[in-house]
Amino acid sequence: MTSNRVIIAGGGIGGLATALTLHQIGVPCIVFEAVRDLRPLGVGINLQPNAVRELYDLGITRAELDRVGLPAKEWALVGLNGNDIYSEPRGLLAGYKWPQYAVHRGLFHMLLHEKVVERIGPDAVKLGSKVTGYRKNGDGSVSALVEHADGATTEAKGALLVGADGIHSSVRAQMHPAQPPIHWGGAVMWRGTTWGKPIRSGSSFVGLGTHRHRMVFYPISHPDPHTGLAMINWIAEVTMDNADGWKQSGWFRPVSTHEFIHHFESWIWDWLDVPALIRKADSAFENPMIDRDPVTTWRDGPVVLLGDAAHAMYPTGSNGGSQAIIDARVLGAAIVEHGVAPQALAAFDGKLCGPISQLILRNRGAGPFGLLNMVDERCGGTFDNIDDVIPPKERADFMAGYRAAAGFAMDTLNKAPQTIAAGARVGGVAASQHASA
Ligand SMILES: Cc1cc2nc3c(=O)[nH]c(=O)nc-3n(C[C@H](O)[C@H](O)[C@H](O)COP(=O)(O)OP(=O)(O)OC[C@H]3O[C@@H](n4cnc5c(N)ncnc54)[C@H](O)[C@@H]3O)c2cc1C
Numbered sequence: 001m002t003s004n005r006v007i008i009a010g011g012g013i014g015g016l017a018t019a020l021t022l023h024q025i026g027v028p029c030i031v032f033e034a035v036r037d038l039r040p041l042g043v044g045i046n047l048q049p050n051a052v053r054e055l056y057d058l059g060i061t062r063a064e065l066d067r068v069g070l071p072a073k074e075w076a077l078v079g080l081n082g083n084d085i086y087s088e089p090r091g092l093l094a095g096y097k098w099p100q101y102a103v104h105r106g107l108f109h110m111l112l113h114e115k116v117v118e119r120i121g122p123d124a125v126k127l128g129s130k131v132t133g134y135r136k137n138g139d140g141s142v143s144a145l146v147e148h149a150d151g152a153t154t155e156a157k158g159a160l161l162v163g164a165d166g167i168h169s170s171v172r173a174q175m176h177p178a179q180p181p182i183h184w185g186g187a188v189m190w191r192g193t194t195w196g197k198p199i200r201s202g203s204s205f206v207g208l209g210t211h212r213h214r215m216v217f218y219p220i221s222h223p224d225p226h227t228g229l230a231m232i233n234w235i236a237e238v239t240m241d242n243a244d245g246w247k248q249s250g251w252f253r254p255v256s257t258h259e260f261i262h263h264f265e266s267w268i269w270d271w272l273d274v275p276a277l278i279r280k281a282d283s284a285f286e287n288p289m290i291d292r293d294p295v296t297t298w299r300d301g302p303v304v305l306l307g308d309a310a311h312a313m314y315p316t317g318s319n320g321g322s323q324a325i326i327d328a329r330v331l332g333a334a335i336v337e338h339g340v341a342p343q344a345l346a347a348f349d350g351k352l353c354g355p356i357s358q359l360i361l362r363n364r365g366a367g368p369f370g371l372l373n374m375v376d377e378r379c380g381g382t383f384d385n386i387d388d389v390i391p392p393k394e395r396a397d398f399m400a401g402y403r404a405a406a407g408f409a410m411d412t413l414n415k416a417p418q419t420i421a422a423g424a425r426v427g428g429v430a431a432s433q434h435a436s437a
Helices: 013-024 049-057 062-068 105-120 171-175 273-281 319-340 344-362 367-379 392-406 410-415
Strands: 006-009 029-032 045-046 069-071 074-078 084-089 099-102 127-137 142-148 152-159 160-161 182-198 205-208 213-219 230-239 253-257 286-292 304-305
Touching: 006 013, 006 142, 006 152, 013 105, 029 045, 029 152, 029 286, 045 105, 049 062, 049 319, 049 410, 062 069, 062 099, 062 253, 069 304, 074 367, 084 367, 099 105, 099 230, 099 410, 127 171, 142 160, 142 253, 160 171, 160 344, 171 304, 182 273, 182 304, 205 367, 213 286, 230 273, 286 344, 319 344, 344 392, 367 392
Parallel strands: 006 029, 006 160, 074 205, 160 304
Antiparallel strands: 045 099, 069 099, 074 084, 127 142, 142 152, 182 230, 182 286, 205 213, 213 230, 253 286
């Protein structure tokens, strides 16, 4: 075992971005991933400019991102009468130095995995290996307790353990045994993808409806040059009474569109036919909008949490995937500065745990969709001219507040130095080294 090896629990977006970052700065690592084989699961997610900058710094190119998604051009909220509530350009069009990408989560995940295998080796990610907990050793190291698909259990020793094992994290459960159960605020999302003609700018994120009853959709592929059709990601959402808690089994259930289409049957305009969009979907999934109450720290000695394990949040800000990537890079920068040591984890925790915990609560309050709440409160969702309901400056200030809190305020980001300077390395470790279990 290499003495400064880092063990990563979870090979999702956060875990793989961490592996690529550690490799870049010359630190050996190994990823334990619970599923037996990685498949391109999920539908659309957004990668904000702050995350795309980090992907570029990791050597992931624009051409590669264009294979799994497309640059976003616009973010818009539209009322049920079809009138615009708010719209703003996104990514390069807004003046960021980096684009925002709307990607297929599964394809993007596969791209990260391909890079890890190419750069670190085929044994870098151990599939069918669930981390069930950890033990802090007397010599300052940590052992991850691993349960394999064949039922065997082993231990893997490392200098640090990164819990990137998602919202149901075992590492977090051990770190915070008294944490409350998953929090569900009453919103249910049905998600799917349908091939269709992109509207507005051709790459617009559109939020349509009211705070408690809405539809979000955006393309996640470039249009087919022959048909003009792109893969449209959609999320149909209704908020219901949550007094009895979530009663369905599981958190991501395949569903028939018949189970929810009645909520949207009348949503037909000359520019959009929502029931047709839903009906033509290849498949649909139901998942409640859930998160976890923030915790006071993401660290326990040589163990740290990142990504959804640290800060599962409502997807209202479209920044869960982006934040997992930022976490990986901020952790890498702390390791460059402090070495492969608990001090690096303390620096990472000190920098992000407080502000990102605030963001979890902010997203609970609807995140940027809070504008829909304001429209509901002020005019019951019906208006002719949005300026009479929320003046332009108030709308712009509201959105600027959200961007600043989520870490993608444009001027700050454009001027910020690289999170990890090009060529930065942790002293004396060859980048090609990696350890096996
Ligand atoms: C299958 C899947 C589909 C998703 N689809 C969407 C979507 O369509 N839209 C969206 O906005 N978000 C989706 N998400 C969530 C989104 O990917 C995350 O919010 C975000 O990318 C943060 O990533 P993460 O790596 O922290 O967590 P995750 O993406 O949840 O990754 C965690 C990884 O850890 C693995 N794991 C879990 N427990 C253990 C354990 N004990 N030991 C080892 N490995 C473990 C999981 O299998 C998973 O690969 C999905 C997540 C998953 C896992």
